[in-house]
Every structure is written in C-alpha cells, then in structure tokens.
Amino acid sequence: MQLADLPDEVVARVFSHVSPNELHDKFLAFQACDTLSSLQLLAYRSIFSGTIIVRGGHHTRRMDTVGVFHTRAELRSAFTVQTMERGYDTIRDLIMFNMKSHTPVLPAELGLYYRSDGHETEEYVGSELRAMVKILELLAVGSVSAIPVVNVQLEHNADPSSTLKLLRRKVTNRMSALDKRLCKVLFAREFAAPPFYDHLQFMSSRFENLKQLHFWNDGIRDASLPPMVSRASNLQVLDLSGNSLSNLVRVPVSESITVLRVRANGLTSLVGLEFKSCDSLCVLDASVNDIGSLEGVFLPPSLRTLDVSFNAIAKVGLVMLPARLETLKLSKNSISSLTHLELPPSLQKLQLDSNNITALPVDFFHHTHHLTVLDLSDNKIDDLDELGRLPDSLQHLKLDGNQIDYSNLSNILQPNLRTLSMASTGLVSLTHLKFPPYLSDINFSKNEISVLAHSTFGPHLAKLDLSYNRLDSYDPVQQKLEIPATAVVLLEHNPIRAR
Template sequence: MKLSDLPNELLNLIFSFIPTDDLYRQFTQIHELNYSKDFPSIYSVIYKQLFSRTLIIRTAKGVGYDTIRQFYSSNELANALVITSFATGYQILKILIDGHFHSNLRISPNEITLLLRYMDSIEEIENFIKVLEQLSFDSFTSNVIKTINFQIIYDANPTNELLALHNKIKYMMEDMIHKSEKILIQTKKNSKWYQPMNPYLLRNLKELYLWNNDIDNLAMNGFFKCVPDDLKILEFSGNNTADLQGFVLPQSLKRLHLSTNMIRSLEGVDFSKCSNLQLLDISMNRLIELPTDLKFPDSTKRLMMNHNQIENINQSQVPSQVQFLTLSSNCLTSLDNIYLSSSLIVLDLSDNTFSSFREDFFSECVNLKKLNLAINAIDDLDDLGQLPPNVEELILDYNEIDNYDFTNILTLKKLKKLSMTGTGLMFLKDIKFPSTLVQLILKDNEINEIINVDFGNSLEFLDLSYNKLENFNVYGLRLPSTLKKLDLSENGFQDLSNFIIPSSITTLYFNRSNLCLSNNLLSKFPEQLEFIELIRAIPKSVPKLNFSKFHNLVSLNLQKNGITSIEKLDLPNGLQILDLSQNCIRQVSWKSIPATTRHVELRGNPIENQ
C-alpha cells in the first residue's frame, strides 16, 4: 500500500508527528515539482498541517539576543513555520492567497509575525514591503488572517533611502496594526530615528515592547493617551523618561517593565488600580524617595527596585503577596519598620548599608529560599537576627565580619549554599556545617587554618581560593565523599609534605598555587580527576609532565605556564579539551595530542609552524 492510498485521517495523524522544518521541505518538494495533482491527498494534508501553524517571516538571526524569543517559547518556535527570507515569505503568502480563492484549501495561520532589521539589505527591506502589500489585500486579510504581529529593529543609521522606505513601511503597518496582539520596537547603537505609531490604532494590543527608543516624557505622555484596554505586558526599558505624570495603567496589565530610564519620581501614577499586576520592574532609575501614598497592588509577585538611590521604604510599599523582592544597590540603612510576608521566596538586599536587622525581621519568612545580604556593613553574624528557618541559599559576600560565632547560620536545617566571599575570615575552627550544605564558597578571605571542621554529609563544591592556606590535609577535616569540586587557587602552599587532596574530587582548580608544577605535585592529585585547571602553576623543569595516570581526564587547562613544547606533556587517551593558551610553544607536534581531543586552544603562543 502506498502512502497516498491511506485515508486522510491517518495521514493527518502521521504528519502531525513530523517536525515543522521537515514538513516544509516535503511541501516545497511536492509544490515545486508540481506533484500536487499526482498526490492530492498528501498535498492537502501537508498544506493544512503546515499553514494552520504560526507563521513567522523574518530576516536571518543577528548577533546577540534573538528578540523573537520575546514572543514565543522554544516549544512554540519549534512548532511554528519560520521563514528567514522576505522573498520566500512573499511567495508563501501568494500560495496561501491562491489556495484561499482558487481551491478548497481555505487554511490560514493562527497568527503571522514579521521581524525586520533595518541593517538588512535594501532588497530585503523592499521584499518586506511586498509582504506588507500581500497582507494588505483586504479580502484576504480582513476575513482570514486574525493576528499580525511586528518586530522592528532599528539597527542602522538612517540614510535618505532608508528613511523613504521607513515612511512607507510605517504607513502600511498602521493600516494593519489593529490586528496586532504583540509589537516590539527596538533601537540599537546610535540609530535614533524611531517614530511612534498612532496609539489609537493599537486597540487589540496585548504585549508592547519599546526598548531603547529614546522616548522622553512628552513622547511618552502622547503615546499613552489611549492605552489598549486588554494590554497585559508593557516593557518600556532603556528610554529617556524621567517623569511618569499622566501615565495611565490599564487594569489588565500583568507585567510592567520601566527599567533603565531616568525616572526620578513615581508621583502621578496609580499602581493600585492594576489589580492583575504580577511583575513590576523599576530598576536602574534615579529614584531617591517613594511617594508616601504609593501603594503597589497586592497581586504583585515580583517587585524589582534595584539600582536606584532609595533611602527609605514603608510597609504599604511592600505588596502583601510578594514572592521576589529586589532592593539591591540602593541607599537603605534600615528596614526595622517593615514586617515581611510569609509569601517571600527570594529577597535581595545586597549593596546597601545595613549593619543589623531587627531580631524578628526574618521570622515570618518561612518560605524564603534565597537571601542575599552581600556588600553591606554587617560585622557581627548575631546582628542578622533570627534567620529564615527554611532558607536554602545565604549570601554574605563582602561584609567585614569579625565575629566568628556562626551559631545562627549553623542551625539552618535546609541550607544548601553559603557564600562568604571577602568577609575577612582568618580561620575555620570547631565548626559543624549543616548536613544539607551542597556549596560552600569562602574565597577571597585570609583563612590560614582549618581545624576540626565538619563539612556535613552533602557538600559537593568547596571554594577556598584566594586565601592564605599553607597546607591542606584532609586528616582532621570531615569532608564527605560527595565532595566533587574543589578550588584551592591563589593560596600560599609551602610544601607537599602536608598536602592531601580528597580522593572523591573530580574537578580541581589549582591556579597560582605557589607550588611548582611537577610530577611530585601531580602524584598528590586523585587519579579519577575529570577536570584540572592549573593556570600559572610555576612549572618545574622536568623531562615530561605526566598526566597519563588521570584516565578519566576530559579537560586540562594549562594556561600561562611557560610551557615550551607539547612533547613535554604526557597526556591521557580520552582527553577532549586542552588549553595551552599564552605559553611559549613555537612548534606544534600533533602526534603528542591524543586522538580523542576535539578542542585545542593555542592562542597567545609564538607558533612558527601552521
């Protein structure tokens, strides 16, 4: 039995499992070879399967973030028909129109999205205009295409030719943006020539993204005179707006992004009416104080006010159901007047000037998983008060802690990550860390002794880099067999007589160790290592560095070691990545590199042969 003999119901089922790209290739082959008459049932099924999906017509992906992901998830993109040429998109639309009026194939995409970059060729921009002309065909567009979305990227400096094309595009878009549910307009570099669209035409808009378009107060107030009633997402980031007076927010709004502007005040905006608001981002502005009558809606789950100059905040400005609260990089010194909600999951108070907290400040935060108090003025761990009982990640980096009483930290029953980078710790002694601890980061301190320390039963990563350790001996330390990753870089190790690496380690960082890189040192490393990083390890003159004993080694980084020849390395079979950057290698002997190696980095070497 041939495929064409199968009933349409079964064909539909079969082709529903075929990826969109493969389905499009099959359709193109049948259509171009005019097989549609020979296999009408197969052609019809593929046609209906393919063109009932979302249709995206765009230019090829540029450098950096692909803005199309702002509209669609990875799964949605995988199921969509994505055409990366406006010339091809024009032909696709011709096929759709022809099928609609001259056959019984009255199928249309559930939505069409067009993405144009002005840095594209003039020919491609002209093809984009041809696509708009097809979509402006009234009998087809008004009756068949329900949604037409746009992404316009201004990433080229305006020329007379581009401006003429832009004006034509703007007028054509305004004829059809009443069908738009999503619009994104972004300006890149210094190509400031964005012109706002008529806001009264955006009546069906649900998502609006205006990024880096140099929109000032006057332009903003004019644009938002008529905010769409059903707008759910508004991203107004990277503009020049300083004043929000007259800014009317629709009740339907769920996400509001106002970050990276020059907003100095939130006066004149009634956030409380946005009863559906879930996310509010006003980070990276110039806020110093908040209006006393300001109230964010209780529906707000994520509130981001980081990177401002806020000096005070009151209780009414903390939403009662907030889950993610970010107040980092402000000028806060105290929050003793605030009572936190049990709904909090993540709290970031880093980069302020807190020195202490009310004893019961965190007591109600029973659902808090991550607490970031880095870069403050905390010098006594007791001043943290009663810490959240179920916190899993605690960050205390770059506080000058001089009290070594860890009691309130060590009693945390669910702590998985503790980071105390740059806190001035000089030793660890007689400490029993929580058994749940998975990551312990103590880098950039002055630790010179570790005595009688129990690291729990679950530790996987221990970072002791940038300290003053002169020896490292597992005896006297209770390191669990779960420990796989160890960083001992930038310490002051003196000799190998009191140096033992735990046998469980599979990833070792040992950069600038103060010990000569020699076979004697390598003999101290566990044989099951999979990743070794030895940058600036001061190699000792030996006939050959023997790495062959590390049978599981996958990646070896030997940057900046003065190595003169690859032949002086005995490398294991199975090695996949070898980094020899910035050494003194003049000749490359490929026979010395295992056949399994798929990446060799040699930049910064005075190589003479190619």
Template sequence: MCGNLSVSLKVVTVILAVILPGVYSCTRSCRCFHQFLYERKDDGIYLFSERERAYYAFEYSPEMNNQLYTAACSFKNLTELPLGVDRTVKTIYLNNNNITHLANDAFKLIGLTDLVIIYLQNNSISIIEDNAFSGLDNMKKLVLDYNNITTLSENVLKFCTNLIHLSMNGNKLILPDSNFVSHLSVLSILKLSNCNLKSLPKELYSKRMTYLDISNNELQSVMLNFTIQTLNISNNNEIYLSQEADLTSLQVLNMSANSVINPHGARLNAPDLEVLFLNSCNITDEDLKFLLHNNSGIRILELSNNNLKQLELLGIQSLTNLQEINIQMNSITYFHPNIFSNNFHLSKINLNKNILNPAENAALLNSSSLEVLFLQNCNLTLITEHTFSGTLNLEEIYLDYNLLDNVDLAFHELQYLRIISLEGNRIKTLDPDAFVNNIKLRSLILSRNPIVFPEAPHLLNAPTLSEIKLDFCNITHIPVNIFSNTPYLQNIRLANNSISSLDSKIFEGLKSVLRVDISGNPLICDARLKKVLHVLITTNVISHAQCVSPKGDWRMLEHMHFDEKHEETELPQPSPTLAILAESSKVLQPQENGLATSMMSILLAVGLVIGIIVGVALNIFLVRRYRGFSLRSGSNWRRILFQRNST
C-alpha cells in the same frame, strides 16, 4: 540547447510535484520528519511547545495522531524555494539561506499550499511581490526576521486571511501610510522590533491584538493609545500620555528606556494592567504617583534606574495585588518599615544599589508574605537580630557586595531560609552556630570574603546544607573537621584560594558529596594529596584541581608512587649539601620511582627464566653423566665422590 533542457526539466519537476505529491517526499536540500504537537501527561494532553499553543490549538487535535509533517531546509545556501517537497508538509524551515526574492505564486508553483508555518528569517529577502503568498489560506505563522525588507504593500498579505502570528524583527522598514495588516482580520501577534521605525501606521492603534512588539526603534512622540493586551514599546524616544488614552484591554506594558511625557498629569487608565516595566525612564516620585493611581491590579512592577527617593510618595500601598517589585539603582536611603504592610501578596523585593541605612534596633521591613529579598551593593555595614525580624518567612536573601563583617545573629529567627548569599563582604570569622536555626538551609555563598578558619571541633552547624561556596577567599588552611556537622553536602567550592595541601579526612565523612572544586589553588601533588584524590574517586565525586608541583592535572597522582614510610617519618636533618641535592631531585622523584619499579620487575622476570633454564640443563647433564647410579642411594653418591677424588 542546454539552457532549454534545464528549463524543461524544471517545469517537469514542478508539474510532478503538483500532480504527484506522494512521489517527491523531500529533496536533497531538506529533511522531512513528523513533529509531535502534543505529549500525553497523566492528567491529560498538552501542547508539546507552549509557544505554539495559539497557533495549533484550534486547528489540530490529538485525533490527528499527534503529528505535524515538517520540512527542514535551513542552512543549505538556497537561493530560491526548493522543488519537490511533499505537498502534505505543514511546517517549513527556510531560515539562514540566501533567498533574495519571493515572486508571485512562489509557494503555489512548488505545490506547497497547505503550509501552516513558514520560517524565512536570516535570508537576504528584499522583494516580496503582491501575490507571493497566494494559495496560503491556511498559513497561521510567518517569520521574516532579519532580512532586507524595507517596504510592504497593502496587498502583500491579502491571501493570508488566517494569519495569526507575523514577525518581521530586524528589517529596516519604512511604513508611513502602509496598511499592510488591513487584510489580517485574525492577527493576534505582531513583532516589529529593531526595524528603524520612525512612525507607525495609524491602523495599528485600532487593531485589536494579543501582542505587539515595537521595541528598539526610533519612534518619536508615540501616543499611548492601543487596544492590545501586551505592548512592548521599550527603547524608543518619547511616549506621551493623554487623558483620553483608552488602555482598558492592556495587561502587560513595557515602556522601559523612554522618556515618559505627562504634561497634564494624565493617569494610566488601564484597570486590567498586571505587569508594568518602567526601567530607565528618568521618572520621579511625583510622575510615578500618577501612573500607579487606580491600577491596583498590578502584580509585577519594575522601576529600576530612575530618580525615585521616597517610597512613601509612590502610592505602592494601593497595589494590593503586588507580588514582585524591583526598585534597584535609585536614590532611596530610607523607607518606613510598614511601607509594604498592605501588599499581602508581595513575595519578592529588589532594592539592589540603593544606599540604605537601616536602624540598628528595628526591622528593615514588615512583610509577612515576603520570600525573596535582594540587598546587594547597598553599603550595608551592620545587620543585627532585629534587621529581618519583620520578614520571618524569607526563603532567599542576597546581601552580596556590602560592608558586612559580622552576621552571627542576623538569621537566627529565619527558619525557612533556603539560600543565604554573602559574597564580597568583609567577613573574617563565623560563629559555628550562626545558621543552626535555619533548618531548611540548602545553599550558603561566602565567596570573596577574607575568612580565616580556626582549629575547632566543627566550623558550621548546618545539618541540611547541600552547597557551600568558599572560592576567592584567600584561604590557606582547611581544618579537618570543617564539615563534620554538614553531612548532606553535595557541592563544595574551594576554588581560587591559597591552599597547597589538604587532608583526606576532610571529605571522608561526607557520604552525599557529588562535586568538589579546588581548582586555582597552588596544590603540591604529594602522597597526602593522593589520599584525598583516592577518597573522592572511590565515592564517585566529580572533582577539579591543578597542581603546581609537579605541574598538571591532579589526576596524574593515580599513576604516581610515593614512599609513604619516608613521607610520614621525621628523618634526621641532612647536611646542607645533601639538602640541596635532595631539593633539586624532588620534581623528578615520582617519575624516577615509577621507572625503577618497572625495571626491577623486568629484571626479576628475566632472572627467574634464566634460573629455570640453568636448573633444567644441570639436571639433564647429571642424568647423562652418571647414568646407572641411583641418585637416591647414599652409598652411590659416596662412590661417585670417591672416584672423583681419586682421579
């Protein structure tokens, strides 16, 4: 009886949801709201989410009050689609639930046939019946990532004729002969990453799409012959190149972490190619020469972790539109300074983890357009005033973890430098004028260098510097005038050194400082450090520090009291016994001083009250005892005293 009643109620609810869409705006399991698609800017109207541009632009417009009705039903432990959701909902989030089965007419039965976007990722869906998506003619995006789907029939998406974006990442798919995309005439984005795929449906090779992601699978002997604009085929097994491969529509290609097989010396026939990733492909100089031939439109080239040795043999000079190149983790030891002289748009080079030996009296590179240069972990032992003379427009340079001990003259000609990173070298001293010509310098990173600061009028002459990092340098002492010529410093990192005390004058002249990090130092919380804290607090600086004596956060200094007179005056040397007693009481001294001060205040208050009471009582006694005598008359007082003495 109860079972029949439950079924009847369920049927009634479904009927009401279909017939009366305005009655059930949302269920307990969902939260409905209006999601804004557009935001207005000064120069026009833009899509609120750039990712959704392709899915909304042609369907919705600002004339629709810039709103899309959305139902959020995520993380609700749902085992089936929720009933009673408003039929006008366009987007529904059903991700991270426990849904296992999408039956025929699943969305039609609950009245949700106007859906445009459906999120069903991170459920346990294993079965999708052929008519599960019936009625969803307007659906443009379907996300089924990380479920338990293994097979898809050819008709499962036959009703989704307007589907643009299909994502099925993380499902263990077997698609030997399934043409599940055959009905998707406008499909533009398909994601099948991490699906354990061993082969691809043949139709994918001829499907014209904007984006295809088949990375992180187990594809064997993939023939590179797709009519796609962006193709991610990274982290599979083997990719074969053939002379007949037609890649004329390809613009972005990621083949990283594969073995590129090119038995007949085929060339990458992709005249519109702009971005090419070939990281960890075990390619050699000769292989790359064929791949880059006739692809002068490449703007971004990634070649890290290969077996490249001689840049001159790669044909890089023909890439006249090249803007960024990454050649880190290869076996390059030397290249001609003019290797990039024809790449007039080149702005970024990454040469990390190559064992370089630049000439002492010559430029490392000649490139007037270069702005960012990475030379980390390159075993560099020397850089001179000539090293960067051919790259005068550099804005960022990263020389971390080399063997440099002197950089005093290296950056004098680089007027546009904004960032200099020298972390993990062997620099002990710095010329105060090492960065005086870098008139746009903002960030200087000197962490993990054994720097020793001498007492001098100033250490750094860098008036535009806003950030300096000196952590893990084993610094024991900071001179008072260290930042005297860096008035615009905002961020100072002195963490994890061996500093036990600081002078408040170090920070007094810095009007722009916002953050100071001195954590990880063996600081002693005394009157001197309290002055430092006071200076930083009064200027609203965010600071981080811990004290080792007494142990705790250094902000406890705000509540401590010190005898500044004794703190600053030299006292005679006490006897050994007194010295031992004084040393043993140092830790408790601040707390005892605070307690003594509190007790003294209480005693003074009590004494004052008692004094007032006694005075009032004595006055009353005298008035009553000697009533009738004028206290103002001197004779009366003498008479009183005479009578007392005679008595």
C-alpha cells in the same frame, strides 16, 4: 510499510513531533503547491496551521528580541522563514493554495520581525521593508485576512534616509489596518535613529486585542506617549524601557495591565502612577533609574514582583509592601538602613546586594516564612550575628564581598539551606562546624582560610570551593572532616605542601 501507507491521523501525529522547518525541507522544498502528493499535503497542513515567523534583517550578537514574544519551545514548533522577501513569497503561495483547496489552511499566528543592525546597505533595507509592507497588505485580503493573531517587531539602528522613513511610515500605516488581529508589538531603535512613535500618532485603531506593546529607546518623554498606548484597552504588557520619562503621571495603566516596565528612564519617583486602578499588575520593573525613595508610593495588592534595583535609594522610607509580593529587588542602591521596611509573609526572593548595609533589624524576617533566596553580597556586614534571625525556609544565601570578622557561622546555617556563598569575605578559619544536611553547594573561595578542621558536611554536599585560600594541607581524616566521598572539593591556588 511506508509512511504514505499509514492512516492520515497517524501521519499527522508523526509530523507533529518534527520541527516545521525540517518537515518543509524533507517534503516541500522546491515543490509547487499545486503538485503535492497526499503525503506532502499532510506535511503542508501541519506546517502552515501552526505559527509562522518571518524574520528580516541581520541578526547580531545583541539580545534576540524574538525571545520577548516566544519561548524556546514555541520557536522550535514554529515555521521560520528568513528574509521578508521570502516571507512575502510564502504568504502569497499560501493564498494561492487556499484558492485551489476545498479546505483552506490558516496559520494560528503570524510574526513579522524585522531587525536592522545599521550595517546593511540602504538597498537591502529598502527591499526588506517593501516586502514587509507587501506582506501586511496581503493580510488584508483573501484567506490570510482571517489569521487571528499577528505580531510585529520593527528594530532600526541607524539614521534612515527619507526613502526609508517613508517605508517605515508605510509599515506602521499598514499595521493600523490589522486592528483587532494585532496582538504583540515591539519598536526599538538606537538613540541615533528617529523615534518610531512619530509615525504612530495618526493610528486611530482601537487595538482591542493588543496584548503586548514595547517601545524601547524610542525617545518618549512625559508628554509624548503614543495614542496607541491608551487605545489598547486590553493591554497586558507595557514596556517603555530606555526612554526619557521623568515621572509616571501621564502613563496610562489600565485594569488589564499585568506587566509594566519603565527601566532605564530618568524617573526620580514612582509617585504619580495611578496604581489604584492596576488590579491585575503583577510585575513592576523600575530598575536603572534615579529613584531616591519608595516613601509615599501606593503599590497595588496584586503585585508579585517589584524591581527597583540600580537606583539611588538611600532609605527605603515608609512603604506598605503588598501582602502577596513574592520577589523584591533592591540591588545596587545606597541603602544603609531597613528599619522601617516590613517584609510581607509571601516574600520568596529578596535581593539586597551592593548596598551599604551593616546590619539588619532583629525582627526583620519575623513574618517571612516562605523566603528561600536572600542575596546580601557586596555590603558592609562584618558580624553575622547582626543579620537577625534568618528564616528556617531559607535555601539560598549569598554573602560574597562582605568583611566578616570571624568564622562562627551558626547564625546563618539554617536547616533547609541548599547553597551558601561566602567568597571574598575575609574568613580565616573554619572549625567545629556542622553544616545543614541538604546543603549541596558551598563557596568559600578567595578568603584567608588557613585552618579547616573538626567539621561535618551533610550527605548531599556536591561541591565545596576552597580555591584561593591559605590552606597548607587537606586531609579529611587528619583534619577530622566528615565529607561525602562523592563531593567535588576545589583547592586550586592554595599553598598545599606535597606529602
């Protein structure tokens, strides 16, 4: 039986498991839309009723910004067209198909993503931007004007000529006509290029359905936020990373915002943002700034993730963390004391690596019954007894890069521990230890360990890294080590003597 002999419903189900681009190459390549067989028509409808992504420009090794809008699974199930010129031809053909069909095909979502790495010729960039303008113009007429969701990314990494500036302005002007259909927008540039927001000041649309807005490295200052930000009344994600904000006083945050990213600006404080109106805010990323303290900051009860890593925090200060906070990132600061920090019961992940911490308050983890991840690597801890009472819920512990004086690990071997990393901590011996039963990955590399004996490793141990130490022998029987036969033990760069 041939595929064409099967019922349409069965064929449609088969097609749903094939990537749209493979389907197109198999059934529709070099085929005019008005000469399609019944099987090809089913393939056409399967391809063009989902997500269509048009990608223009050159794709470099830098971060692929398309991943900001789409998961890998979504990208696999989307029909992707390379270059804006081919995208224009594709959309035009779709309009022609619908004009001749009694049952038009309408994509559920259209993405127009242009990226320039600054190495293309002006002729090439101009042709791509002109094609992008023509696609946006097509979206205002005919059947494709009913496409419910349109996303746009425009990344330019060179100082454009006056011609290219005009084309960029045309792109943003045509975007304004999309109005309620515009869902996700990303503008990014290198610092040598002029900002995009200059072209957006005139946009008067309300953008009621705009859900994501990203302005990366766009030269935005405290008093120059694009009106587009405040006009997007249902915005969920606002990303102002890599700009020149010194405070958050003028940042409009509506009740609908769930994610706010202001990383890599010049912020010295989080004070000023009207968090009281942020009833839905779940993620606040203020990393890579110059914030010196969290004292006086009111954080909304809805917050789940707070990232203030890579700042200048020496003392956290008096701050009330939201009761529902699950992730707290304080890495790469100058914190030496956490005396006034009270962790919420809901906390699951705590990152304190690369600070100046020597000890933790005795009752620091008193309420953290759900904490599973703790990173204290690259601090100044020299006594494990100074870490307080670690919670029994802890599953992943990192202590790399500290200078721990002795090898009594009993204070940190919590019953549910899965991974333990203590590389470069100065350990000299491991004796008379009983490791937790579920511990599967242990890293003791780059230490001074010369003695390993009389210790029991749990049945789930999969990997034990003892490389770069001073062991002159390894014999589990002689050294009275209980270790699973299936465990991988790494012993590279030890002075082990041959027997």
